[in-house]
Structures are given as C-alpha cells and as structure tokens.
Amino acid sequence: MSFPFPFPIYLGFSFFGCFNMPCSTFHDQGAGDSGKSTIFKQIKLLFQSGFDESELKSYIPVIHANVYQAIKILHDGSKELAQNETDPSKYVISSENKDIGEKFSEIGGRLNYPCLTRDLAQEIETLWKDAAIQETYARGNELQVPDCAHYFMENLQRLSDANYIPTKEDILYARVRTTGVVEIQFSPVGENKKSGEVYRLFDVGGQRNERRKWIHLFEGVTAVIFCAAISEYDQTLFEDENKNRMVETKELFEWVLKQPCFEKTSFMLFLNKFDIFEKKVLKVPLSVCEWFKDYQPVSTGKQEIEHAYEFVKKKFEELYYQSTTPDRVDRVFKTYRTTALDQKLVKKTFKLVDETLRRRNLLEAGLL
Numbered sequence: 001m002s003f004p005f006p007f008p009i010y011l012g013f014s015f016f017g018c019f020n021m022p023c024s025t026f027h028d029q030g031a032g033d034s035g036k037s038t039i040f041k042q043i044k045l046l047f048q049s050g051f052d053e054s055e056l057k058s059y060i061p062v063i064h065a066n067v068y069q070a071i072k073i074l075h076d077g078s079k080e081l082a083q084n085e086t087d088p089s090k091y092v093i094s095s096e097n098k099d100i101g102e103k104f105s106e107i108g109g110r111l112n113y114p115c116l117t118r119d120l121a122q123e124i125e126t127l128w129k130d131a132a133i134q135e136t137y138a139r140g141n142e143l144q145v146p147d148c149a150h151y152f153m154e155n156l157q158r159l160s161d162a163n164y165i166p167t168k169e170d171i172l173y174a175r176v177r178t179t180g181v182v183e184i185q186f187s188p189v190g191e192n193k194k195s196g197e198v199y200r201l202f203d204v205g206g207q208r209n210e211r212r213k214w215i216h217l218f219e220g221v222t223a224v225i226f227c228a229a230i231s232e233y234d235q236t237l238f239e240d241e242n243k244n245r246m247v248e249t250k251e252l253f254e255w256v257l258k259q260p261c262f263e264k265t266s267f268m269l270f271l272n273k274f275d276i277f278e279k280k281v282l283k284v285p286l287s288v289c290e291w292f293k294d295y296q297p298v299s300t301g302k303q304e305i306e307h308a309y310e311f312v313k314k315k316f317e318e319l320y321y322q323s324t325t326p327d328r329v330d331r332v333f334k335t336y337r338t339t340a341l342d343q344k345l346v347k348k349t350f351k352l353v354d355e356t357l358r359r360r361n362l363l364e365a366g367l368l
Contacts, residue, residue, distance in 0.1 A: 034229040034249070035272040038172055038340035040182070043201055045168060046347050047186035059166045062174050063152065063159060064116040070149040071124050072108025075101040077143040078136040093132045100127050121160035128153045141235045141284070147276065148173040172341055188347075188354040199354075223266040223332070223357055226253055230312050231276035233289040246289045250319065257323040266332035266360060268353050269316055274309070275339040281308045291315065309337070332360055 044050060075093070078101075082091040093101050100123050107113065114120070127133060137145065151173045152159065159170075166174070187198050232245040240248075253269075256262065282300070286292040286308055292315065298307050313335055320333055334356055336349050 034227045034232075035338075035340035036227045037176065039227065039270075039272075039338075039346060040184070040201065041172055042340065042343055042346040043186050043350070044184060045171075046343060046350075047188060048184065050168070051171060053165065056166045056171065059171055059174050060164065061113070061115075062176055063166060063170060065113050066146065066148055066173075066175050067116060067124065067152050067156070067159065068104065068108045068113045070146055070152065071104045071127060073143055073145050074133050074136050074140075074149070075105045075108075075127065077139075077145070078132045080143075081136060081139065082132075090135045091132050093127075093130055097127050097130045101130075116156075116160045118157070118160050121156040125153070125156045128156075144236075144238055144241075146175050147273075148175050169341075188350045223268065223360075224256065224262065225268040225270055225353065226256065227270040227272050227338075228253065228316065229273045230271045230309070231273040231280055233286055233292060233312075234280070234284050244289055244291075247291055250291055250315075253316065254319055254323050257320060264331055266357065267320065267334070268356070269320075269333070269335045270338045270349070271309070271313060271316070271335060272338045272340055274337050275341065277309065278305045281305055286311065332356060 078091045078093055082088040085091060104124060104127065136143070137149070140149070155170075158164065184201050185198060186201060228249045229245070232249075235245045237243045237245055237248055257267070282304060285297070286295040292311070295308070295311055297304055317333075317335065324331075334353075336352065338349055339345055
C-alpha cells in the first residue's frame with residue numbers, strides 16, 4: 001500500500017517524526033552531535049541522486065574550517081592541560097612547534113578561514129604529530145574535540161590539493177552545526193516512488209537554542225526516530241560544559257515521550273555512534289556517567305562491549321516504559337543499533353523502519 005504524497009519525517013535534536021498524512025514524515029531529533037545530520041546526508045546518498053559536483057565543492061570551506069577549528073581546540077587544550085595537571089610536561093608543545101601552534105590558534109579563532117594550502121597543511125600536520133598534541137587528543141572527550149578531527153588530520157595533503165573535490169566519505173565526516181530546518185524527500189526502496197512509501201525527512205538543530213525552532217513540527221506526528229549518541233557518556237555539552245551529554249539526551253528523550261502530541265506516536269530509537277562506543281567502553285567505564293553509575297563490567301573484549309551496549313539499551317527502554325502512560329502502551333517502540341558513517345547499516349535500518357511503519361499503517365487501515 002503506497003500513497004501519492006510523501007509522509008513527513010523530522011530529523012532533529014536526536015529524533016525523527018512521522019505524520020499521519022497521505023505521506024510519511026519523520027522528525028529526526030537528538031542532542032547536538034548525535035549524528036542525525038550524518039544520517040541525513042546518508043539518506044541523500046542512498047535514496048536520492050547524491051551530491052553533484054557543485055554541492056561537493058560547497059563542502060570545501062566547511063572541511064577546511066573543521067581542520068582549523070580542530071587544531072585550535074587541540075592547541076588551546078594542550079595549554080590548558082599544561083597549566084592544570086600535576087604532570088604538565090607531556091602537554092607542553094615542543095619549542096620548534098610553539099609558533100606554529102600560536103599561528104593556528106589565531107587562525108582558528110577567525111570568522112573567515114583561509115583556503116587550506118599545501119604549506120599550511122604541512123604546518124598543521126607537523127603540529128598534529130607533536131607529542132603534546134597527541135596526548136591532548138587522547139583526552140579529547142574533555143575538550144569538545146570533534147569526531148572528524150582524526151580523519152581530517154590524516155588526510156591533510158589530499159584536502160589541501162589545489163584540485164581537491166570532497167569524496168563521499170569527506171562529506172559524511174564534515175561537521176556543520178544544523179540551524180533552522182532542512183528537508184528532503186526519499187523512498188527507502190529506491191527512487192521509484194511506486195515501489196514503496198515516500199518520506200519527507202526534516203533535519204533540525206539539536207543545540208538547546210535551536211529546539212524552539214522545531215517545536216511547532218510536532219503536531220500530527222505519528223512516528224518519531226530519536227537518535228542518541230551512546231558514545232558520548234563521558235562528554236559534556238558544547239553549550240554547557242557542566243552538563244553530561246548522555247544525561248541531557250536522557251532528559252530530552254523523557255520530555256519528548258511525555259508530549260501530548262505524541263500520544264499515539266511510534267518511536268524508533270537509534271542508538272548511534274556504536275563504532276566509537278565499542279572502542280571507548282573498554283577504556284572508559286560507563287559508570288563515569290551519572291545515569292550509568294550502577295553499571296558493573298562482567299567480562300572483557302567483545303563480550304564486554306555487548307554487555308555494555310545492552311545495559312545502555314535497557315536504560316533507554318526502561319525510561320520509555322516509565323514515561324509511557326497506560327493509554328499509550330500500544331504505540332510502536334523499536335530500538336536500532338546504528339553507526340551513521342556506515343552506509344550499508346543505515347540503508348538496512350531505514351528499510352526496517354519502513355517495514356515497521358508500513359505494517360502499522362496497514363493495521364490501522366484494517367488491511368492486516
């Protein structure tokens with residue numbers, strides 16, 4: 001059963017939403033840096049025609065800005081750690097690289113960034129390889145170092161080529177803070193709109209000051225996809241360094257669940273950034289997050305990763321049922337493990353979401 005018009009879908013602060021219209025709408029919501037905008041770009045690559053050359057080139061200044069911002073954060077972070085740690089020496093940049101560091105700290109603080117040339121890239125690469133910067137990067141969770149930092153630093157020469165055109169992977173790693181609301185239409189089964197549902201996907205800003213801009217989109221939503229970055233349990237908010245990101249996501253999820261306009265809304269929970277989570281959780285215990293303080297490791301290696309993931313999943317599921325009144329228990333609730341950078345996984349996940357929503361539509365129409 002398909003419809004002639006696309007269902008709206010909202011992609012914002014860590015959550016998606018779907019309207020009960022002759023088309024499907026997802027609202028993608030989640031806290032800032034939850035990975036929802038990366039999923040938005042994956043949808044464009046998977047189910048639309050992707051990015052043409054002009055769109056690819058439009059990302060060049062964004063990617064160059066990501067490089068300058070990341071190296072500034074690392075340089076300034078090393079100086080801060082050198083002042084505050086009991087063993088400051090390992091955070092002190094070598095004398096031959098100090099001037100380079102100051103130079104890029106100044107450039108990174110500008111409103112407009114210069115085009116990344118080979119010479120500039122070589123200097124940044126030299127600074128990146130400085131032992132103090134590497135020590136600082138190891139504590140990136142404390143300094144708001146973006147996830148894209150390592151990827152771009154390892155590709156500096158290519159990014160600075162005079163004829164550089166971003167690749168699909170570059171686009172996915174590029175970090176642009178979402179402001180306002182952006183929309184695309186797609187079908188999870190391909191561009192042939194007759195072969196399945198057509199959806200409208202809205203990407204909305206996740207930072208606190210952006211949320212007021214998408215509140216009005218809630219009316220009529222019948223399905224929501226909430227995107228939570230499970231790797232950020234040891235990080236603080238960009239806009240409030242006293243607030244843990246996972247706790248903020250918990251509070252947002254709880255708030256969304258209790259909204260009257262979602263009384264009959266299906267919820268699809270995307271536990272995102274699993275690729276980062278599985279590397280981090282063996283080094284940084286889940287219990288550093290207040291919400292997960294009762295976590296107890298039971299094993300090592302892959303088994304421990306799965307145990308930790310199931311613990312986080314259970315916490316969100318418990319929150320869902322605690323926040324769901326008896327008259328709302330019949331709404332659909334599904335949880336998916338996702339990695340926004342993994343195209344195959346994103347494609348598979350959206351096909352599962354599509355099947356779930358199509359089945360619900362058929363049930364409500366009395367056709368199943």
